[in-house]
Amino acid sequence: MDDIWKQFEQNPISHSAAHHIVAIVELLERNGYARVSDVAKLLNITRGSASLTLKSLKQRGLVAEDENRFLKLSDEGETVASSVRGRAFLIRRFFMDVLDLPSEDAEVDACKIEHLLSLATAERLAQFLRYFCAKDSIAVAFREGWEQYEGSCDWASTDSAVCQIERIAKLACEVKAQDSEQG
Amino acid sequence: MDDIWKQFEQNPISHSAAHHIVAIVELLERNGYARVSDVAKLLNITRGSASLTLKSLKQRGLVAEDENRFLKLSDEGETVASSVRGRAFLIRRFFMDVLDLPSEDAEVDACKIEHLLSLATAERLAQFLRYFCAKDSIAVAFREGWEQYEGSCDWASTDSAVCQIERIAKLACEVKAQDSEQG
DNA sequence: CCGATATGTTTGGTATATAAAACGAAGGTT
DNA sequence: AACCTTCGTTTTATATACCAAACATATCGG
Known part of the structure; x- marks a missing residue:
């Protein structure tokens, strides 16, 4: 269980x-x-x-x-x-609107996971998408910053592709840890 | 093919x-x-x-x-x-830090999809997590707004693209109601 | 040395999910 | 009527992924 x-x-x-x-x-x-x-x-x-x-x-x-x-x-x-199509739609939107993935990649990955997301996750994802796409100044500023942020990382110069993931995961971990200390 | x-x-x-x-x-x-x-x-x-x-x-x-x-x-x-563990880590972090899901839900859903995400998606997700968790004022304001946003949503002031998401969200709510009846 | 326990494999069975091929039924064409 | 095509099903076979149970081996205690 x-x-x-x-x-x-x-x-x-x-x-x-x-x-x-x-x-x-x-x-x-x-x-x-x-x-x-x-x-x-x-x-x-x-x-x-x-x-x-x-x-x-x-x-x-x-x-x-x-x-x-x-x-x-x-x-x-x-x-x-409805449940599966709704999830597929949400995931595709997240991949394309937020992560800015090519639609083909978004399609393939969304198709793989659409039936696996729990209702709770789908609902929170929908809510996040609404907030992210909102017109208020905070969301607009965040989206603009995110567009600028693309490509501004130095991970591209690392060795293997999978190594990048590990490195990125560790970086995200460090960022979170620092956040917790000061929050 | x-x-x-x-x-x-x-x-x-x-x-x-x-x-x-x-x-x-x-x-x-x-x-x-x-x-x-x-x-x-x-x-x-x-x-x-x-x-x-x-x-x-x-x-x-x-x-x-x-x-x-x-x-x-x-x-x-x-x-x-490494590839699988890196993805699992990223997805859990996204579910917990961004979507604010209970760790148990995050764990279950992350476990289901960890092996299915493409490298491109994982990389973009990592990048987004870094940006979302950043300490600069834009990210901080966005996170604070997101915390306040929970539960509240203005259906009237949405454009067509967001409107679609809205419909899906309503759909998800209906599905939830039916799930509860059956469970 | 013997028996108990732990470990690993093998065998037979279940369930899902596919293909390939054969079969039956229905409908249209000549 | 004879023929062809389409359609749905069934059968046989494959692959994954599990269990239960039998089997083989190895190791340890008395």
Whole structure:
């Protein structure tokens, strides 16, 4: 129970399941319908794979189908879809608006972690984004300073890429420690 | 190939493998040695499971053992360990110092995503943390404003970009309500 | 030397998540 | 009617990642 690292496996929704469900929502929005083979095509997997995964999602009560085998989401499925899409949106915005990452990088990393963030984290991230993007002078000054701050670091001259991370982590640690002493 | 969502499966290191490797580092730091059963005990899995996972990590050249079957990491294994631990550190710091999440929540979410962040994202996150934690007046004012900001948000004075975030936040709140009903 | 304990591996089983290939059903074309 | 395509499912196989249990080995105490 207090095996923190095992929470990964006990996540309410798997990466694969999350994307099958979001695929259905997107197909419904785009085409008005979603069949097994539409999901398979969108996710670029075989119809067989999609069929099996969707079967288990039906059994879990997240996905349903009408009399002509057209897929739809249950209320719980809609909730999961909204939850995943909301998180993906927040994370992408954070990566692009705050960290100023290229949209491709933001997309890939957001896609990997969208289904893993807890509700508490997502809410705080949303709140932070609002504050960061605010128009008041403090936020504006902070954002301008942050833009200037880019590239003003000397870590670029360090040896290996991973070494940088270690160094950066230590630096962040020192900054925090100094802050605590004086705060 | 440009299936972004499939990058999750093609991540350089799995969650399980990352934790086996980090476990070895931590055991070496703590006890000076690491055996299969020490890793199993630390991760709270059976010796059989640890044995199999470590076997594949040996075959991948990340883990090695001496003549008495005591485990150690190869240079590549050390690199992976540093990379994962650096990311975990950065994410925890972001969750706790910036989002002000309870350390337990920060720990759980950081553990889920530590092995998934790209180098580019980790570097930018580190840079942002440094800027956020800086002692200059702009950063100080921003942090103070952020502390006050908690709980309060003005929905009327938002532009369109922030408005989207707002909608997602509302969505998150709805999801929360449904989560509570089910829990 | 013998038995108990600790350690590591192997085997068989579960669950997820994929592919490939075969199969059945439905619908359209000639 | 005969043929082709699309669609969904099923089967067989792969890989990861776990458990439980059996098995092998090694070490230590009496």
